[in-house]
Amino acid sequence: MPALGWLPDYEDVGGAAVFSLQGVSKSFGGIKVLTDISLTLQPGQRLGITGANGVGKSTLINIATGFLKPDNGHIQLRERILTNRPAWAFAQAGIRRTFQTTRFLAASTLGEQLLLAARTPACRASLASLLKSSGLQSSLPLFADEIPLPMLRKAEVIRGLAVQPEVLFLDEPSAGLTANELHEFGHFLQQHLPQQTALVVVEHRLDFMTMVTDLVVEMHLNQGLHIGSDGC
Amino acid sequence: MDLYLASVLTNMTLIAFLALSAYLVLVVGEVSFGQQAFFCIGAYLTASVTALAGAHIVWGLLAAILGGAVCALLLGLLTLRLSGLYFAISTLCFAELLRFSLLHIRFTRLIDGREIGPDGPEGFSNIRWIFEHNYAVTDFLLLAASCLIILLGLLFGLQRSHLMLTAHMVGHDPVLAQSQGFSPHRYRLGFIALSGAVAGFGGGLFALFNTHIEPAMFGVMLGVHGLAYAIIGGLGTPLGPLLGVVLDIGLLESIRQLAAYRMIVFGGLVALLLVFRPEGIASPRLVARLRRRWGRRRV
Numbered sequence: 001m002p003a004l005g006w007l008p009d010y011e012d013v014g015g016a017a018v019f020s021l022q023g024v025s026k027s028f029g030g031i032k033v034l035t036d037i038s039l040t041l042q043p044g045q046r047l048g049i050t051g052a053n054g055v056g057k058s059t060l061i062n063i064a065t066g067f068l069k070p071d072n073g074h075i076q077l078r079e080r081i082l083t084n085r086p087a088w089a090f091a092q093a094g095i096r097r098t099f100q101t102t103r104f105l106a107a108s109t110l111g112e113q114l115l116l117a118a119r120t121p122a123c124r125a126s127l128a129s130l131l132k133s134s135g136l137q138s139s140l141p142l143f144a145d146e147i148p149l150p151m152l153r154k155a156e157v158i159r160g161l162a163v164q165p166e167v168l169f170l171d172e173p174s175a176g177l178t179a180n181e182l183h184e185f186g187h188f189l190q191q192h193l194p195q196q197t198a199l200v201v202v203e204h205r206l207d208f209m210t211m212v213t214d215l216v217v218e219m220h221l222n223q224g225l226h227i228g229s230d231g232c
Numbered sequence: 233m234d235l236y237l238a239s240v241l242t243n244m245t246l247i248a249f250l251a252l253s254a255y256l257v258l259v260v261g262e263v264s265f266g267q268q269a270f271f272c273i274g275a276y277l278t279a280s281v282t283a284l285a286g287a288h289i290v291w292g293l294l295a296a297i298l299g300g301a302v303c304a305l306l307l308g309l310l311t312l313r314l315s316g317l318y319f320a321i322s323t324l325c326f327a328e329l330l331r332f333s334l335l336h337i338r339f340t341r342l343i344d345g346r347e348i349g350p351d352g353p354e355g356f357s358n359i360r361w362i363f364e365h366n367y368a369v370t371d372f373l374l375l376a377a378s379c380l381i382i383l384l385g386l387l388f389g390l391q392r393s394h395l396m397l398t399a400h401m402v403g404h405d406p407v408l409a410q411s412q413g414f415s416p417h418r419y420r421l422g423f424i425a426l427s428g429a430v431a432g433f434g435g436g437l438f439a440l441f442n443t444h445i446e447p448a449m450f451g452v453m454l455g456v457h458g459l460a461y462a463i464i465g466g467l468g469t470p471l472g473p474l475l476g477v478v479l480d481i482g483l484l485e486s487i488r489q490l491a492a493y494r495m496i497v498f499g500g501l502v503a504l505l506l507v508f509r510p511e512g513i514a515s516p517r518l519v520a521r522l523r524r525r526w527g528r529r530r531v
Contacts, residue, residue, distance in 0.1 A: 091410065105401055116401070
């Protein structure tokens with residue numbers, strides 16, 4: 001695919017691709033953070049994105065999940081154009097994410113919050129099977145501040161996977177985990193990620209990336225990025 | 233029952249509706265200084281339907297519920313894209329706008345030799361439905377209290393429902409709610425409309441009980457008190473706002489020796505609570521932990 005940020009030729013990547021983000025740029029005030037980013041994901045693809053602090057990795061996740069609006073560019077999930085839709089529409093369409101600091105409510109138990117994420121019987125069934133194989137069941141009656149961080153990281157992934165998303169974005173899952181815990185988290189991901197779900201991990205830890213992703217790309221400040229159907 | 237006690241209890245019941253409406257807005261993470269507006273709309277609508285049109289109070293109260301909800305929804309549609317402080321300010325402006333507009337609305341008719349209808353700053357007098365139908369104060373208290381209990385029952389029933397839990401999530405962490413596909417805007421709109429309905433209903437009962445209403449009754453302080461009750465009580469349970477009402481009206485206003493010091497004690501109480509229990513007495517955290525201790529969890 002030619003690197004034409006200003007001419008989004010998303011039509012010809014629409015076929016097999018599950019998620020595509022074309023020609024995205026973003027500046028905050030006068031500071032350009034992203035220029036000409038294109039990213040196309042195939043079903044089941046595992047992609048790692050790394051790069052120095054401040055090159056816009058988190059901005060990219062926030063744009064891809066709808067929490068920030070790009071200045072220009074085009075975002076679509078299968079045939080659905082999501083470019084100017086709010087973040088909840090991204091989530092409803094099947095794009096789920098986790099956060100650098102885990103987000104749970106203080107006044108509901110873990111079980112309640114996971115149930116809240118899985119509203120249909122199908123989601124509830126997949127939640128039940130995820131819980132069974134992950135060993136999180138004993139933590140269900142607990143509140144988030146009573147559960148150790150490694151468990152919360154897994155719970156956040158389970159919360160995302162329960163709805164059988166098309167794409168799952170993980171924003172620095174290693175934050176706060178020891179090497180062992182991270183390794184275990186990697187195993188957990190390998191075991192539980194459905195084949196069809198595309199995964200994007202933004203992360204510094206390359207050992208973890210090599211464990212869970214097929215491809216790692218490095219972002220540089222304002223240099224553009226084209227990952228996609230041509231196999232980059 | 234002692235007439236004084238009955239009227240204090242009725243007063244508490246009526247204000248409890250206002251406090252619950254403030255609570256419903258707080259649940260979805262917004263602060264409204266304008267719930268008195270919906271209370272006022274409900275009061276004027278019920279007064280008009282029962283006294284002017286001569287209809288049964290059921291219709292009057294239905295009009296109050298509907299009017300409160302519709303006005304709240306419209307206000308929400310206009311202002312909810314603002315959030316936080318700006319939303320709070322816009323609700324306050326709306327309430328004051330309404331109050332000042334009512335000073336200029338005159339629509340009176342002569343019914344049975346009495347001037348009836350809104351008469352600017354003089355207000356709306358002779359809302360005589362409960363007299364004409366021989367309701368004693370205690371009867372009216374019973375009616376208002378049963379309505380309050382039904383509302384509380386509904387809110388309790390919904391307390392651990394998806395709807396309520398999601399609303400709390402929208403209130404505490406809208407980013408988390410969005411990441412799970414819930415639109416904070418829609419939840420906020422829905423709950424603000426609901427709060428308008430609840431406040432409108434309370435206002436309708438207030439008009440029937442007071443038999444006279446005037447714009448000056450629906451000033452900022454009414455809304456501020458309603459809000460304060462909800463904040464003092466905490467968002468953990470629908471009983472929280474009731475706790476605030478009981479503390480302020482039940483203890484301070486009604487014990488006559490204390491009445492003179494009411495605002496001093498109440499203000500001090502609010503300040504102390506903000507320091508020691510910023511999430512209110514029955515905070516969500518406390519209620520959730522108590523619920524677990526008593527084994528009433530649902531997972």
